[in-house]
Amino acid sequence: MEKIDFEKFKKLFLQEADEQLEVMEKAVMELEENGENRKVIDEFFRMAHSLKGSAGSMGYSAIADLTHQMENVLDKLRNNPGSLNDDITDLLFISIDTLKHLRENVEKDIPEEENPDIQHILERFQDFISIETDGKKKANVEKKIQLTSQELKNLKEKAGENNVLLLCFELIQQQEMQSMMAFLVLNNLKDEGEIVKTFPHHLEEVEGDLPYFSILICTEKKEEDLVKLVEQTLDREEFKVFPLEDIEQGKASDYFQEIKENFSRRDESRDSIRVDIEKVDQLMKLVGELVIDKERLLEISKNIKANSRENSEAQALLQTIPHVDFIATELHESVMDIRMYPVGSIFKRFPRLVRDISKQTGKDIHLEFSGEDTELDRTILQEVFDPLVHLLRNAIDHGIEAPSQREKSGKPSRGTVALNAWQEENNIVIEVKDDGAGIDPEKIKTRALEKGLVTEAQLEEMDQESILELIMEPGFSTSETVNDLSGRGVGMDVVRTNIEKLDGEVEISSEKGNGTSIKIVLPLTLAIVQALMVREKGNDYAIPLSAIFETIAVNGQNYKEVIKTVKNREVVVWRDQVIPLIRLSEFFLLGDSHQEGFLIIGGVKGRMMAIMVEAVIGEQEIVIKSLGDFLGKDKLFGEIPGISGATIKGNGEVALILDIQGILKSFKKGGEAIER
Amino acid sequence: MSAKVLVVDDASFMRLNLKNILESEGFEIIGEGTNGQEAIKLYQAERPDVVTMDITMPEMDGLAAMEKIIEMDPQAKIIMVSAMGQETYIKKAILKGAKNFIVKPFKKEKIVETLNKVLAS
Known part of the structure; x- marks a missing residue:
């Protein structure tokens, strides 16, 4: 070789x-x-x-x-x-x-x-x-797919004057996107009666090849009418109809079985190719560059529009540019889609870990999953693995009580830790939830005071959630013993830092005695986002649209109505909320602010603020370029709160991306934040 | 009487292709739209028996146009023309009243058959 x-x-x-x-x-x-x-x-x-x-x-x-x-x-x-x-x-x-x-x-x-x-x-x-064994073989009984006797009974009761029909499909004509044909047929049948059962089970969610499928329907319609309806989409040879009697006598089940076997065979050999992830990353980079050029083209086309009405070639160019815009956006979405991985791919690495930890700690743990199919950008997924390991360890080590103690408090001796994932709007949430002892807010308070993380006065004003969040402050640890697993005081703050690097958040909720839930809320994807471009003192800034609720124009007329002063602080009254006002020029020490301009109402997790800028330029797709090599402690520019990265504008200039969460936070540290 | 068809696609090649196929089978092409907005105007003006509607188009995509047309005429017979992999769009289209769909690249027989089925419904 x-x-x-x-x-x-x-x-x-x-x-x-x-x-x-x-x-x-x-x-x-x-x-x-x-x-x-x-x-x-x-x-x-x-x-x-x-x-x-x-x-x-x-x-x-x-x-x-x-x-x-x-x-x-x-x-x-x-x-x-x-x-x-x-x-x-x-x-x-x-x-x-x-x-x-x-x-x-x-x-x-x-x-x-x-x-x-x-x-x-x-x-x-x-x-x-x-070792010799007795050599007996148990009969391997393959159960046929059938309706259970209970289901049959229910069906018969339901049937009454209605028809219960099993429609079995075998797509011959339709070769592409067969699952969509199934979806179409199912959708048409839905209006004709009640769909009792389908095979495969979630027929409407299947995608790709699906040559065989079945639908069991309970309908007022006659068999021949239903046949006619299906014939509007499929050929008569592509489906068979069995009445309830046939199902009872098992005549249909053979056919069903055949379908099932064919289906599972198909399922195993789903078409896919193996691609080196570097190639996908490379593709993503190229698409990122393309998006920048696309924005540039759009910018140029604005000038052409104004200057070259007579020139036919310029006009031809103007017609092509929107198409390029459109294709680039589609291309971007397709590549993003390739980069999406199911969270299940990291979940499946956890059972072993949990087994090992539970053996080490002598705790009996049952690990549950849900939402393994939820997809997340691969890069984010990789970064989230270590924090999840930490959270799991915490849950088992600190959360779940010893079996004997659990029994005393009337819980099953076996503790449950659940890893759940789901999508919430533009975010993916991954939750580590345990049914352990929960977090005692009083202990946290004592500890935080001991460590000098907060003052008594500050504690007084904090709500339950903020108190729980103290465990993520650097140097905090409530574990009484330091062991291999967790409790070295570098736990939760590292988790939070890592998640915030990904533009995500950590949410803690806990009930003493009943367990703890820690949620990691992550953006669907990083690299390219929709942003609002704004201008202040000659500089352009990008604000991710996901963090913006509204923009309000401020001028001499409405200034006094919109901006008020409370306790020497400027605030904005927005939808019955009083939110702090941040003047961008003052925040970045660029000089005095102005009376006219725009208020960008934005925020995260219900904490809102208004940012005053000179002008709003418009929405744009931006490619996020990291400034990680320059920003931060001991780096060239040092720590600059409020900046999460940079992007290249259509005209080739650089614009900074505002970090709403960062601004809110540094504002809060200054003791000025006003909670909702 | 031959059935009246409105062909909507942003690619002129695809429109020509469909036009040739359908005309050779005795359909009457009463209009060609290059985007969703044109499709709506042409539908209003010509009231075709059936529409073939591309999904991905500039200005207004086929999905939005289909919705608007069905709003105007709940009986409208619209066949979505889709590229491979656009399952999500097709699902949406079906839920919103598309009568059938064709996957590009298509065979002549397939498209004629689909049109006939939809027209018969």
Whole structure:
């Protein structure tokens, strides 16, 4: 093998090995948690088998030997249901850990001879495999997809004078976007009666190939009328209709089964390609540049419009530019979409972690997930992993009580930690929630005073939420023992700093005795955002639209109505709220402000403020360029609160991006913020 | 009487392609729109029997135009013309009353068949 080729294969091997190990790990845990399951064992076997194959062909004999033994023991499990025991799962866990170690060695090019000795593990496998089992095989009963007897009963009651019909579809004519055809048919049928059940279950959410699907409907219409309706979208040969009697007699279920098998086969081989993430990042960068050029073109076209009405070529250019604008925006959205990853991809790394922590701490933990399909920009997702690990550790270490203590307080001895994710408008929320002891606000108060983080007077004025947020202040830690897991006082503030770097927020809510919920609220995507461009003292600034609620023009006429002075501070009365006024020129020390201009009403998390600027230029798509190399402590420009980055305008000049949260915060530190 | 069709697409190639196919099958093309706004005007003026509506167009996209047309004429028969991967748009269109959809690139038979089905409904 040529050197270059070998490196390429190695990279691919490592990539695949990671996925295979992940599946295997999940499988062992599944087996440990829920006992034997043929499907899980099969999947496990397949992964071990493919890893063995690729390791063998790359000459990684230790990995190949170990996976070979794993295969043997799994095969044995398959043939002897009921023989799974803790010793086997432990051995499998050890093997996976060893495989991970071996995989690291491959990555670091450590020669095969220097690998750890795996002989003792291989021998343990041998012991298992040679044990004779009674050899009985349990009958493998594949359940046919049918309606349960209860469902049938309900249906019969419901039927009465109505028709219950099962429509089974097999799309022959429609080859592209079959799922959309299913959606169309379903949508048309919805008006004709009640859709009782569909297969696949969430028919309206499926995308892509879907040659087979079924709809069970309860309708007043006659069978032939329904057929006519479906025929408006599909050929008669593409669907069959079964009345309730057929379903009862099981005539339909064979057909259903056939559909199901075909469907699951399809599902497994969903079309996808593997692309190196660097290529996608590169594409994203290029699209970013394109968006800048596009804005530039739009700027130029404004001038052309004004100056060259007569020139036909200029006019042709004017017609093309909107199209380029349109395509660039679509292209940007498509690339963004590629970068989106389901949060499940990091969630699945947690069960193992939780298992290890719970063993270490002697706590019994049940880990739950929801919203694994929620998608998030890949870059953000990577950055959020470490904070999540920390939050999980905290939840188990500090949140969940010891089993005995839980029983005393009338809770199940097994604690539950849930990882939930969902989308909320333009944000993705990831929540770590536990049913543990909760956070005691009194303890926080005492601690914060001890550490000198706040004064008594400040505490008096703080609401529950602000008190809880104190745990994210640097130097705060309520843990009474310092251990490996958490409680070194560098926990939550690091979490908050990391999340805020991503333009996100951390929200804490907790009820003493009933558990804690910590939410990480993240923007859907970073790189390119819609922004409002404003001008102050000859400089342009961009404000992300997501943080803006309204803009108000201020002039001599309404000045006194809009801007008031309360306790020597300027405030704005906006929708019955009194919010602080920040004059941008004063904030950035650019000189005196002005009486006329625009108020940008913006804020985050219900904390609002009004920013006074000279002029509003308009909305624009901006590409965020990080100033991380220049801004911050000990960097060229030092720390400048209120600036989150820069962008390049259509005319090639640089504009700074305002950090609304940062402005609010530095304002608050000055003791001037007015809470809602 | 041949059915009257309004073809809406921002790409002239696609309009020509559809026009050729449909005319050879005996449909009458009563208008060609290059964006959503034109589509609405042409629909109002010509009241076609069926509309083929591209989804992605400048000015006003096919989805918005379709909504406006259905607002004017709830009986309007509109077929969305979509590129691969525009599932989200198609779903929206269906929910808002599109009668069917065609995926680009399309075969002649497919488009004629779809038009006939929609016209028969």
